[in-house]
Amino acid sequence: MNDREEIDNSKWIRDRIKRQFSELVRLSFPIIFQRLGIMTMGVVDTMMVGRYSAQELAYQSIGSVPVASVIVVSIGLMMGTMVLTSNAYGAKDYKLCGRIWRRALPYGFFIGLLGLIVCIFGEELLLVLGQTPDIARGGGVVMRAVAIGIPMTNMMLACTFFLEGINRPLPGMIFIWLANILNIFFNWVMVYGHLGFDPMGAEGSAWATSIVRTFLALGLIYYILNMKGYDIFGLRLKVDMRLHKWKRLRQVGYGAGLTSGAEHAGFAALQIFAGWIGPLTLGAMSISFNIYGIPFMIAYGIAGATAVRVGIALGRRDYRDLILAGSCGIIFNIIMMLPLLGILIIFPAEISGLFTTEPALITVTAPLIILSAWMLLFDSTQAVIGNGLRGRRDIWMPTILYFLTYLIIMIPLAYILAFNFERGAVGLFESTVIVSLISCILLMGRFYYLSYLDFKQPLLQKL
16 A cells, blocks of 8 residues: 555545544434433332332332333344344435334334233242242232333334434434423322322332333324425335335344343343342342443443444445444443443442432442442443444344353352352342453454454345
8 A cells, every 4th residue: 555545544534433423423312312211211210119118119120120121122123123224224225214114113013012911920920030929919010000001112112213223313312301201290190199099109100101102102103104204215105014025124133132132131130139139139229220221321322323323334335434333332432431430439329319218228229339330331332332233234143142141151140149159239230240341342352353354355245
């Protein structure tokens, strides 16, 4: 390479890095605020139920474990909507974007019906998982109330993933924050008993969740069908719904669903272990995970933006831009996470006090928040690069790596630290820090290995 070519190449890299960061900021912040809005609804539920009763918080906490597992798997199964939409958008096949969304709606609703059936038998499931009869009964009531909203949740995901895939994440963000206002109101009415309702505690919060999710799904569907440019995307055109026509949508979702399910199953096992230790530990774990979820949703927003940017680059078959999109996503995430990590380390007791007024619960929760800060750095990075791999349609190897780390390694490690070494809840969180670091290293190695192969020879994958 001569001097002129080196100068041109350096200028290309600088210009593309600037463009990638610009696009990441433009795209990620609405996604971040949307993800934060989703997380905020869960945090509000925990705060309002926790201040109502520690026992009701235990019911809510254990009931949310299987429900969250269903939702997380659903998010993965629906991920094909974002990936394929961004690929089609990058290739400027806008009508295909619309067809993907139209097929994703009934697909999401069907998946939601399966989740609903699982949650109806919540009490029996919790008993099988070793919970006490009282905890299983209260958690089962919560699960049945939440179950009604699960099909609507998946239709909402189809809408938000479609909007993100076509670089229009702002409407999804606006709807989520409107839903937060409704969620606070319905929690106030149903948890504490206002406007003629009897106090319902955790069950009331669960019903509020189902109502709000229905509002989100119907509102977003109406918006998309009437948004500016709906005709460009063919959103009202008849779509061929034969299964072979949207095989790729399901295939991408299978891998992502198994990946999300493996990761969440590992964290769900920690809460099951916490339930074995006692209600106080279970409440502390619930509060800690809710607190941790706020900064992680920022990372999840960056991860979504990274998947879109990588997906668009893949759609253009621009592999140099693809590796830059993934790399810039990692760097941007670390820049955003470091100050949040500091806040969690410095103010653990003060943050715990926002969720409960019981001194014993604060004492148990504070050390977990400090540990979650260290988990945040590694877990957020692996989430970003994992979504980058999804954006480039690497389906099955990330799934295998997630199964290895979050099921085969983390669950036994958490049990050994918590029970054999008698470290309790602290041991449970220590296992997450170790495994997040391992996952981060493996997924980054996978991404850059594939990028090396891209430069060696063109991908043979057909879009």
